[in-house]
Amino acid sequence: MRGTRAVRAAWAVAVAALVLVSLPGVAFGQAAPLRIVDATPDLAAGTITIAGSGFGTRPFVTLDLVPLNVQLALDQRVIAAAPLGMMPAGRYLLTVTRGERPGDTASVDLQVGSVSAAATPSPSTGSAAASSRAADAPPASAAPLVSPMPAPGDVAARVGDRTITLAELDREWQRTDPSGYLAASRELYDARRRLLTDMVNSELLAREAASRRVTVDALLAEELPKRSVPLPDNALTTLYQSMGDRTRGASLEQLRPALREWLARKVEPDLARMTYLEELTKVSTNADILLLSPRVEVEHRADDPTLGPASAPVELVLFGDFQSPAYARQAATLGRVRDMFGTRIRIVFKPFPVNDPASLAAAEAAACANAQGKFWPFHDTLLGAAGALDDARFQKVASEAGLDRPGFARCVEGHEMRDRVTSALDEARRYDIPAPGSILVNGRLAPEAPAFLPTFEYFKRLVEEELARQAREGRR
Template sequence: MDNGRAAMNLAVLLALIVSLLFAQQPKQVVVTGAVPDAAGGSLTITGENFGFVPFVTLNLVPLTIDAVGGNRIVAVAPIKSMPAGTYVLTVSYGPSPQETGSFQLVLGDANDSRSQSSSDVPAPSISGASTDAAARVADRVITVADVDREWQRRDPAGYLGLIRQLYDNRRRIVDVMVADELLAREAASRGLTTEALLKEEIPKRTITMPESAVVSLYQSLGDLTRGATLEQMKPALRAWLERISEPEVAKMNYVEELMKVSARAEVFLAPPRVQVDRTPQDATLGSDSAPVVLVAFGDLVSASYARFAQAFSKLTETFDGRVRLVFKNLPLVGPGSIAAAEAAQCANARGRFWQYHNAVVLPPGAVDAVRLKQAAADAGLDRAAFDACVERRQYQSVIKDAIDEAARYGIKSVPSFLVNGRLAPDPPPFLPPFDFLKRVVEEELSRQTRKP
């Protein structure tokens, strides 16, 4: 009798445990729609299984939740000030894929006809030929080339900035034109539309990005996370990579394949370059005869710079003898940045720059006065001589000159990189620093072997 009762109690207990386990299984979040309210500054989201405390992001920016009830969320969003386009909306209540749902929200008309130039109106030329006359004074003709030379002399950074902007826009458009032409030719050869071709080929090349891409994307957001942790943001970050970055990379890789096997295609548009000064204060890694010189403008207090600095040693080892890294101080964060830059020059004067640099930027955490002094000990510096150099502010004028030098090159942020004199583009937010720098160096090496 007792044995039967015990067996029955055990069966009831097991049934209860199983039911609890099933009850705790996460339910798939489904976002079915989102209605923006520009006047009210809100976004009403509909769907299923939002949970009690959902976490909502719009293009990776966390939104404040105004109300949650049933299958409806009302979030605060500055709809009126947001430009037309497609936005990625995510809702999550936990870290698993089942606890996350995403939706592509279209605001306005992303293909607004007002943004298209009319074919009936002739487009203005950006500039005339360098020999064209810009002005005449008596018998002297002032050419466009004369104006440009004087502009460069009076405002070198402003001139360089405009030239770079012109190149960046031309390069962006030429890349689109080349891709469109290659895809159109391939589609025609297979009797498909371009849309059908991409629908068939892109999924084959879409690869799930690694966890390092999630972390890199999170770090690139900075204050836009509004204090949200990496764990809170992971569902939104992964949704962004799946909906935006992974298809874009797959398409880019497919276009690169077509450039090699379908129709020969090359881009010859030359980027603007500057002649970079070599100064005794520069710290270097790598061979002096390397074909690629990568100049890094850095602030030892900047967390963004520190992310890239961790890749420097691996980069020079990977391209053994083919890349030379040059560090130039550009303290921008505040007085602490100036102090760190001056201290680094004290270390540089004693032949211990990279040891000191790494001791400052590689450990996690904020860089403060305590870190700067501890780094001197970690770098094997004579503390008395080092402290005396720092206290005298022996390199104050050197750092000021470094800031002025960066301004001449049009460098305004850190980290910034000049690759054989050309400004490297902004890194894709999902790309880890080493992968970005490796790609930049490989592209420059490729340019050197390519002839128009």
């Protein structure tokens, strides 16, 4: 009897030990958190040596989300290869992960290309106030002053009794090189807009801080954490898709911890700051940015595929390539955008097949469908179907979209729409369109979509900002 009791007691102890080991909260059953103590870049060797603990045997290392080749992996030291000599000087987010559990990922800000090339570990969520202070800090040295930019009426040259003004010079530039003039104008606008936005934001924060009798840093430290919200998983997916070849073949699951770190450290604090500044703009101070981006007069052709009334206050001109992932994401959201804004928006499609001959063939096929009044059914079906962009697929899509097959086949095989597509390409170049997926909002080139922002939210922001601009102009 005593022997049986002893056996049972020993068995109970063994089972209890196994249960305790399996519980996640028990220290000896859980791996220690991954920690980065230091990271040192070696520009000559093209490597980063990372010191810490808990790296495991197969750490996954990224620098600004780009996966690096790991040359050495020990539990307390990792060496990863990176093209440091080709990288601009600056701070980069270095992330090491060994899995998806809490404690399996750590990040540091790595300084590359400066005298003090050391890493600064910080919490995963980052410090919004510290980020704001860095953004507001004055430059270490001021650039030498230059003469003010000339006004349009200023004289640029004199020849005998003829005076050539800067305005005349600009008109001639527009006539002889419209895309070059537009590119220079947009570059100047972008620089001015960035600086103007910083100036307006600084003024808003200074006024609000003064009204509360606190410093700007104290104001941000109090207000930004209230507005910092973790972005949803679809932001991870959108950010991953925007990386393109920069993923270096890594899957979404492999990059997920690094993507989450990037959003938490880089994006969410900035969004909290933007949200607060928008609130100050609307509530605390009457502040308007009146600087307008360069605008082009868009050529409207009778055969342009369109959605929405010509009287709509907002016109979105989309430059599409059927092989462009960016354009495919845009096209997939057009229905939701139209549902939200109804008759307030008009969508115009312009072919911009710049990837390869298959893109050109798809653009011609879509133009042939447009000639039968079936552009949008063909467009949506082609983007929704997998496979190569070849004649067999075009014919299949044409059948599904309800086209007259013989007429469509003659149009495609005879390249009847080649001139139309070529003309559209020339038009896009006149507007200095940088890539498929670019959008003109009432003739103004839309800013590039933030990598984390879902496409629908991007469209929503573009339309709402244009409607708000029109409302402000109507009040003046």
